[in-house]
Amino acid sequence: MSPKDLCLAVVVIVAWGLNFVVIKVGLDGVPPMLLGALRFTLAALPAIFFIKRPALPLRWLLAYGLTISLGQFAFLFSAMAVGMPAGLASLVLQSQAFFTLFLxxxxxxxxLRASNLLGLLVAASGLLLIGLQSGGAMTLAGLALTICAAAMWGMGNIITKKVGRVDLLALVVWGSLIPPLPFFALSWLLEGPALIESSLRGIGLSSILAIVYLAFVATLLGYGLWSRLLSRYPASQIAPFSMLVPVIGLSSSAWLLDEQLSQLQMAGALLVMVGLLVNVFGARLFGRFLQVQGRPL
Structure with a gap:
């Protein structure tokens, strides 16, 4: 990978890692469903006028928008609104890798490979440790909703695999056109017109900047650069970079939000990271071990 593209990969990982701190900031002034509606409205408009619609049937575009955009972020924003710390959310959300595998x-x-199952067991034990430390800064409801968000992301990944080779940025932009109306409807039903009106009337600069970041930096810039990298290099070379997102998420939330993990949560976070590493690199390392031992693969 060229130094320029390596820098672009770092930009994406930092943008996505900081995303969780920005969500927390946005939720301070805007309720979760309304935040989702505003984010995806801004991500879709005016971008759809400049980016050609991806060449896939409408049903697949709807399926993508309703899972990876609406479903994932409705659960994630709700999770963080009810007590899921930003750093842990960035980590637990990566369990989407296991949902993707099983789906x-x-x-x-x-x-499924043995390394996938081993990675799942290690990561699941980490999530269990994190769940045992609920209360205070983190709630079980927040953890459960974040896992639901990961499941929706995993389903969205399966839909992406089904549609085949497609312009990822175009898919993200046009997929962002699907969630705003359902988000607004959920906000009306769950948060109420009075809260919507008061939130919009009293919206502060920090919330506005958070929405702009979520729409343009985390969504359009992040996926735009990611699609460029995927078009130039094998997916196996690019995908492991996403493992760094929780590192940025945990460190930035500790630095900017003063989030502190208990020893049990730190142990659980470490196990989740080890499980993800085993899932990504386990088969390759096991194959090399067998080669060294002189046994047939």
Whole structure:
């Protein structure tokens, strides 16, 4: 990978890692469903007038928008609104990798490797430790909702695999056109017109900047650069960079939000990271070990 593209990958990881701190800032002034509506409205408009619609049937565009955009962020924003710390949210959300694996095996017939199952067990034990430390800064409801968000992200990944090769940035932009109306409807039903009106009338600069960041930096810039990297390099070379998102998320939330993890949560976070690493690199390392031992693969 060229130094320029390596820098672009770092930009994406930092943008996505800081995303969780920005969500917390946005939620201080705007309720979760309204925040989702405003984010995706700004991400879709005016970008759809400049980016051509991806060449795929409407049903797949709807499926993508309703899962990876609406479903994922409705659960994630709600989780962080009810007590999920930003740093832990950035980590737990990466369990989408395991949902993707199992949904691919169930729906697409893909094969699960032993390293995938081992990584899942290690990560699940980490999530259990994190869950045991609920209360105070983190609630079980927040943890459960974040896992639901990861499941929706995993389903969105399966839909992306089904549509095949497509312009990722165009998919994100046009997929962002799907969630605003459902988000506004959920906000009306769950948060109420009075809260919507008061939030919009009293919206502060920090909330406005948070929405702008979520729409343009985390969504358009992040996915735009990510799609460029995926078009130039094998997915196996680019995907592991996403493992750094929780590192940025945890460190930035500790620095900017003064979030502190208990020893049990730190142990759980470490286990989740180890599980994710085993999932990504385990098969390759196991294959090399067998080669060194002189055994057939």
């Amino acid at each position: 691919a095996a169930l729906l697409l017939g893909e094969r």
